[in-house]
Structures are given as structure tokens and as C-alpha cells.
Amino acid sequence: MALATTPSVRLLGGFALRTADGSSLPGPDPPRAVQRLLARLALSRCPDRDVLAGRLWPEVPEDRAHANLRSTLWRLRQLAPGLVEGTGTALVLAGGVRVDAHDLEAWAARVTDPRTGDGGLTVPGPELLGRLLPGWPEEWVVLERERLRQLRLHALELLADRLTAAGRPGEAVRAAGAAVREEPLRESAHRSLVRARLAAGDEEGARRVYERFRQLLAVSLGAAPSPSMTGLLAGASSGSRGGPT
Numbered sequence: 111m112a113l114a115t116t117p118s119v120r121l122l123g124g125f126a127l128r129t130a131d132g133s134s135l136p137g138p139d140p141p142r143a144v145q146r147l148l149a150r151l152a153l154s155r156c157p158d159r160d161v162l163a164g165r166l167w168p169e170v171p172e173d174r175a176h177a178n179l180r181s182t183l184w185r186l187r188q189l190a191p192g193l194v195e196g197t198g199t200a201l202v203l204a205g206g207v208r209v210d211a212h213d214l215e216a217w218a219a220r221v222t223d224p225r226t227g228d229g230g231l232t233v234p235g236p237e238l239l240g241r242l243l244p245g246w247p248e249e250w251v252v253l254e255r256e257r258l259r260q261l262r263l264h265a266l267e268l269l270a271d272r273l274t275a276a277g278r279p280g281e282a283v284r285a286a287g288a289a290v291r292e293e294p295l296r297e298s299a300h301r302s303l304v305r306a307r308l309a310a311g312d313e314e315g316a317r318r319v320y321e322r323f324r325q326l327l328a329v330s331l332g333a334a335p336s337p338s339m340t341g342l343l344a345g346a347s348s349g350s351r352g353g354p355t
Contacts, residue, residue: 117190118208119152123240127190140189143182148193149243152209153254157200165250214238214258218265221272228276231269233284238262239292263292263299270302274309282306290319295330297323297339304342313346 120126125145128134140148146166151157163175170178183201186194195204203209217234220226239262242255270286273279286303293299300323307316320335320343327333 116204116206116208117193118210119148119203120237121149121152121209121211121243122214122238123244125149125243141182141185143178144186144189146248147179147182147186148203149246149251151194151201151203152211153250157202159199159201162201210237211242211254211258214262218261221265221269228272228278231272231276231278231281233269233273233281234262234266234288239288259292263289263296266292267298267302270306274302274306277309279306279310283310294326297327297336300335301339301342304339308342308346313343316346317343 118128120128125140125148126134127140127148139145143166147162150162150166154162159176159179160172163179164172166182167175167178183194192204193207195202214234217232217238220230242258243251246252266285266289270282270289273282273285283303283306286299286306289296289299290303300319303319304316307313307319320339323339324335327335
């Protein structure tokens with residue numbers, strides 16, 4: 111398949127196959143077995159056919175699992191010829207196929223690389239903020255979902271702090287806000303958001319962030335923000351008469 115027509119595989123926010131221009135492929139959604147095979151190939155670090163068959167159909171005998179793999183591969187090739195290539199005993203996505211989970215990893219690598227200059231720091235769009243294959247119960251999906259979630263959380267917090275330091279507080283607020291939405295009880299994300307709002311001159315907004323977090327902690331965990339969180343507002347000049355309110 112020519113690169114210009116090679117579909118992309120979307121895994122964040124739900125499974126989808128897209129054409130090179132981002133539109134949906136014509137026809138019905140791929141069968142679930144085809145979706146699982148593509149997702150496994152996109153996320154796998156061991157694309158051996160034996161491993162793929164065993165992971166995708168662990169409940170059936172080995173010969174049946176291999177038969178299922180061959181059948182699913184045939185259906186996939188009817189749907190999107192050239193999307194998957196066989197190399198010896200392995201199956202891989204064809205070169206040029208774009209996977210949004212890979213884009214997320216590449217973005218996080220740029221953000222966390224100290225060699226990335228301020229100009230290379232970008233807040234991700236909604237296409238990189240979705241959960242990996244929501245609703246899929248397979249263990250390999252659940253493990254990868256949590257790994258990517260933690261990767262994104264860490265990168266969003268670091269991005270917010272780097273953007274604040276670079277004098278781009280508006281973008282920092284967006285990055286930290288995304289981290290807070292991802293994990294509402296994560297104090298480090300709220301600290302990044304408070305710092306960004308203070309840097310933007312929005313002390314009132316920073317105090318609202320603090321107060322919402324304080325109430326959420328009290329209700330959910332019976333806990334209070336740490337002294338380092340409280341200390342972010344201690345020196346703010348809003349005419350407050352004490353600590354955060």
C-alpha cells in the first residue's frame with residue numbers, strides 16, 4: 111500500500127482506522143478480532159506469531175489459536191491490504207502506519223528530554239489525551255493503559271512547570287489542567303496548576319484550584335494538602351489575612 115493511502119491506527123479514546131487524511135475508512139467498523147490484532151501489533155514489543163496467537167486467544171488450544179490468527183489476518187488484508195507485513199515468524203505494521211499511542215510516547219519523550227528547547231514544548235491536543243482502548247478488559251491492554259496514563263501524567267506536569275518557567279503560563283495552565291482532569295487526587299498536578307495560574311497573574315484562580323483540591327481531599331481521603339502545596343499561596347499578595355481560603 112502506498113504511504114499516501116496508508117491508514118493510521120487510533121487507540122486513544124477508542125479504536126479506529128483512519129485514512130491518511132484522518133477520515134474514517136469506508137464501510138463498517140473492523141470486526142473485533144481484527145481490532146484486537148491491530149492493537150496488539152501496535153502495542154507489542156514481541157510480534158512473534160506464536161506469541162501473538164497465544165496472547166490473543168489464550169483460552170483455546172495452540173493449533174486453534176494459530177488458525178484464528180490466520181483467519182483474522184486474512185480478514186484484515188481484505189479490509190486494508192498492506193497494513194500488516196510478515197517478516198519471517200513475525201507480524202508487524204507496515205512502515206508509515208501512524209499509531210496515536212506512538213505519537214503520545216514521542217511527545218512525552220520530547221517533553222522529558224532536557225535537551226528539548228522551549229520552542230519544542232507543545233501542549234498535546236485532545237487526540238493524545240484519551241484513555242487507551244477504554245472498556246477493553248484484556249490484561250495486556252489494562253497494563254499498557256496504565257503505563258501510558260502514568261507516562262502522560264508525568265509529562266504533562268513537567269511540561270506545565272517548564273512552560274511556566276519559560277514565561278508561557280497560559281499554555282502551562284492548559285497542560286496542568288489536563289493532568290488534573292486525568293487524576294483529580296494527584297497533588298503534584300494541582301501544584302503545577304497553582305504555579306501556572308500564579309505566573310499568569312491569576313491569584314484568585316490559583317486559590318480556587320487550591321480550595322477545590324482541599325475539599326476533594328477531605329471528602330475522598332480525609333486528608334489535607336501538604337505544606338508544600340499550601341506554601342505556594344503563602345506569599346501571594348491578594349490581601350489575604352492568613353493562609354489559603
